[in-house]
Amino acid sequence: MTWLVTGASRGLGRQLALQLAERGFEVHACARDASSLAEVAAHPSGRIRALALDLGDAAALTPALHAALAGMERLDGVINNAGIGSYKPFADHAQAELLAILQVNLGAVMQICHAVLPRMRAQRAGQIVNIGSDLARRPLANMAAYTASKHGLAGFSHSLLREVKDAGIKVSLINPGIIDTGFGGGTEGSRDPAASLHPATLARLILDAVLQPGSVVVDELTVHPAGQDF
Ligand SMILES: NC(=O)c1ccc[n+]([C@@H]2O[C@H](COP(=O)([O-])OP(=O)(O)OC[C@H]3O[C@@H](n4cnc5c(N)ncnc54)[C@H](OP(=O)(O)O)[C@@H]3O)[C@@H](O)[C@H]2O)c1
Numbered sequence: 001m002t003w004l005v006t007g008a009s010r011g012l013g014r015q016l017a018l019q020l021a022e023r024g025f026e027v028h029a030c031a032r033d034a035s036s037l038a039e040v041a042a043h044p045s046g047r048i049r050a051l052a053l054d055l056g057d058a059a060a061l062t063p064a065l066h067a068a069l070a071g072m073e074r075l076d077g078v079i080n081n082a083g084i085g086s087y088k089p090f091a092d093h094a095q096a097e098l099l100a101i102l103q104v105n106l107g108a109v110m111q112i113c114h115a116v117l118p119r120m121r122a123q124r125a126g127q128i129v130n131i132g133s134d135l136a137r138r139p140l141a142n143m144a145a146y147t148a149s150k151h152g153l154a155g156f157s158h159s160l161l162r163e164v165k166d167a168g169i170k171v172s173l174i175n176p177g178i179i180d181t182g183f184g185g186g187t188e189g190s191r192d193p194a195a196s197l198h199p200a201t202l203a204r205l206i207l208d209a210v211l212q213p214g215s216v217v218v219d220e221l222t223v224h225p226a227g228q229d230f
Pocket residue numbers: 006007008009010011012013030031032033034036053054055056057080081082083084104131132133134175176177178179180181182183184
């Protein structure tokens with residue numbers, strides 16, 4: 001079984017890629033940072049391949065995806081994990097920054113799903129896991145564009161699931177609370193463990209949840225650290 005994971009160079013996506021390989025899956029690990037991806041691909045299982053993709057470049061992404069897919073013997077699952085955002089007032093975001101948040105967090109997810117669904121439909125099986133946020137379900141000041149992108153991702157995930165489930169394709173939305181990563185410019189491993197989710201622990205929980213046998217589908221899952229104010 002082969003999975004593609006975006007945002008696999010660090011944070012949650014890196015843990016998802018490593019743990020999929022440890023569970024015996026072949027993994028295409030995607031991100032921009034080639035040296036971090038090379039570290040991930042050096043996993044002793046030999047099951048991880050690095051795939052350089054810039055999700056922020058909408059025009060280049062579709063041809064890059066089709067070229068990558070043409071080289072893949074099979075594709076059983078995709079984890080759309082890459083995401084960007086920064087905590088600051090809406091007016092302080094440059095317009096290019098606002099558009100980049102929408103593109104990476106939502107537009108690229110649609111482009112990836114559009115590219116992989118014909119193959120999944122043909123094999124009458126496939127799984128798409130979208131990493132949202134607890135902000136997909138509640139608003140937070142100073143995160144307006146990010147919150148909008150994750151609300152959009154929630155609507156997209158649920159609508160797509162209803163469209164493709166009878167073709168044997170599962171779509172899951174995972175909404176984490178605060179994760180102890182470098183997201184938004186922080187330092188991975190620097191947060192209070194009581195008020196943040198450890199990326200390796202969260203990756204294990206996500207894979208345990210979504211890798212259900214048969215027709216069981218986890219349509220949405222929210223996970224918080226108890227010490228977070230939510
Ligand atoms: N951290 C949190 O508190 C938190 C809470 C709720 C939800 N989430 C969500 O969880 C997911 C993972 O976040 P994280 O905390 O692990 O973040 P992270 O540590 O900042 O990692 C983000 C990943 O996305 C990739 N990425 C960013 N821009 C990209 C682009 N233009 N093209 C390709 N890849 C790109 C990065 O790789 P490169 O830079 O190498 O390209 C990196 O691998 C995101 O969807 C985020 O919204 C995070």
